[in-house]
Amino acid sequence: MAASNGFATLQGFSTTFIGVVALAVCAIAVGTEYSNGTLRNLLVRQPARLRLLAGKLLALGSLVAIGALLACGAALATALLLLPAHSISASAWFTSTGVRSLLATAGNLVLATLGWGALGAALALVLRSTAAAIAIGLAYVLVAENLLAAVWSGGDQWLPGQLLFALAKGGTTSVAYGRALVLVGLYVVVAVGAASALFRRRDVMA
Numbered sequence: 001m002a003a004s005n006g007f008a009t010l011q012g013f014s015t016t017f018i019g020v021v022a023l024a025v026c027a028i029a030v031g032t033e034y035s036n037g038t039l040r041n042l043l044v045r046q047p048a049r050l051r052l053l054a055g056k057l058l059a060l061g062s063l064v065a066i067g068a069l070l071a072c073g074a075a076l077a078t079a080l081l082l083l084p085a086h087s088i089s090a091s092a093w094f095t096s097t098g099v100r101s102l103l104a105t106a107g108n109l110v111l112a113t114l115g116w117g118a119l120g121a122a123l124a125l126v127l128r129s130t131a132a133a134i135a136i137g138l139a140y141v142l143v144a145e146n147l148l149a150a151v152w153s154g155g156d157q158w159l160p161g162q163l164l165f166a167l168a169k170g171g172t173t174s175v176a177y178g179r180a181l182v183l184v185g186l187y188v189v190v191a192v193g194a195a196s197a198l199f200r201r202r203d204v205m206a
């Protein structure tokens with residue numbers, strides 16, 4: 001913990017939890033438009049569906065990014081308050097190397113959290129249900145994917161949840177940071193692109 005990258009180690013324990021929260025928030029924000037019947041009213045005011053969707057996703061992305069930064073800041077403040085009680089110095093965190101590590105940790109957390117949020121929004125667009133989007137998203141990431149990773153040698157190189165975890169940590173011993181960044185980006189583009197195409201063509205019921 002006293003090393004220059006000590007905060008990155010601490011932050012790594014909460015990355016999945018923060019991601020799950022982002023998935024749920026984005027799924028709720030998109031899914032409730034269907035369950036509350038407000039989507040039709042929005043489309044009356046803005047009939048260009050992709051423009052409406054882009055604006056909503058940008059707003060959600062901004063919210064998720066700000067939330068991730070606030071969570072990172074709160075974790076840093078809490079760590080600085082608690083470490084002295086355990087006789088651990090955090091002075092190395094504020095050296096030039098430590099500050100670079102802090103900034104990289106915050107940036108990677110934001111990128112990974114945006115990936116989680118995109119997954120939640122895409123599921124809600126496809127399923128048109130908040131509950132189904134959250135249930136399926138969490139069941140896959142927290143249960144099914146862990147089982148797949150246990151039986152599939154090298155699965156952590158391809159499974160989205162494992163890649164998001166590696167991205168948030170700045171890379172792991174089994175997944176390089178560059179690979180995680182590129183594959184997560186591709187997964188997000190494919191998921192959001194497919195959901196957007198479906199949203200553009202599918203009838204919207206009141």
